[in-house]
Amino acid sequence: MEAITGRQAKTAVVTGGARGIGRAIAERLLHDGCRVLIFDIDRHTGTRTASELDESGRAVFYHVDVGNEASVKAAFEDMRGNGHDPIDVVVNNAGIPQSFGDPIHRLDIARWNLYLAVNLTSVVLTAKYAHALFREGRGVIVNIASTRFHQPDRNSFTHTASKGGMVSLTHSLAVGLGPNIRVNCVSPGWVSTRDDLPMLKDQPRHPAGREGRPEDIASLVSWLVSDQAGSVTGQNFIA
Numbered sequence: 001m002e003a004i005t006g007r008q009a010k011t012a013v014v015t016g017g018a019r020g021i022g023r024a025i026a027e028r029l030l031h032d033g034c035r036v037l038i039f040d041i042d043r044h045t046g047t048r049t050a051s052e053l054d055e056s057g058r059a060v061f062y063h064v065d066v067g068n069e070a071s072v073k074a075a076f077e078d079m080r081g082n083g084h085d086p087i088d089v090v091v092n093n094a095g096i097p098q099s100f101g102d103p104i105h106r107l108d109i110a111r112w113n114l115y116l117a118v119n120l121t122s123v124v125l126t127a128k129y130a131h132a133l134f135r136e137g138r139g140v141i142v143n144i145a146s147t148r149f150h151q152p153d154r155n156s157f158t159h160t161a162s163k164g165g166m167v168s169l170t171h172s173l174a175v176g177l178g179p180n181i182r183v184n185c186v187s188p189g190w191v192s193t194r195d196d197l198p199m200l201k202d203q204p205r206h207p208a209g210r211e212g213r214p215e216d217i218a219s220l221v222s223w224l225v226s227d228q229a230g231s232v233t234g235q236n237f238i239a
Helices: 020-031 043-054 071-080 111-133 158-179 214-224
Strands: 013-014 037-039 059-063 089-092 139-144 183-187 236-237
Touching: 013 020, 020 037, 020 043, 020 089, 020 158, 020 214, 037 236, 043 059, 059 071, 071 111, 071 214, 089 214, 089 236, 111 158, 139 158, 139 214, 158 236, 183 214
Parallel strands: 013 037, 013 089, 037 059, 089 139, 139 183, 183 236
Antiparallel strands: none
């Protein structure tokens, strides 16, 4: 894994960083020279992940419910109080994965609201409270959406709407926060996040001959937050 230079001594927040794609992103940014602050609702796994990734203290865990404004606000205030500011990067990876729900006439509105809170409102909340902590008012935000926003599955209303909203919000934030803060989106397709899950039968038909891996997404995020992507903003990358 080759490091992309130009990020030494920078600080990145990775939401949903305890496992899967989020963990891979945290690991890659640590490798690139960043200090990484992991936000996750899973206290046990998040604490363990931070320790496993870097015992020297460059990986720090914060117990955060990203869909709850009070929790997000408290985390950013704690970061400032603990000397973990200023920050340079926010990666909004936290989200509830796709599941196949009920048909529209039996839609559970509580479930709908939960998906929107965790998958979409969280992006607004992190932008709101990170804004004052960005180093010299400059920074990068990367949102992790999904290809399901334009290729929805049957009865996946909650996931599709929340991820589609994230893609649209990315462009809106890029316009509203630019030029000093860049905002981009990565929309992964099929990504295997557990080694013990068999490859889906249709995956060999993928042009790459395999399904995606968390490290693939992490590499793209690594480039997007680097100075090499300094003119790239408001874009959605299908991965």
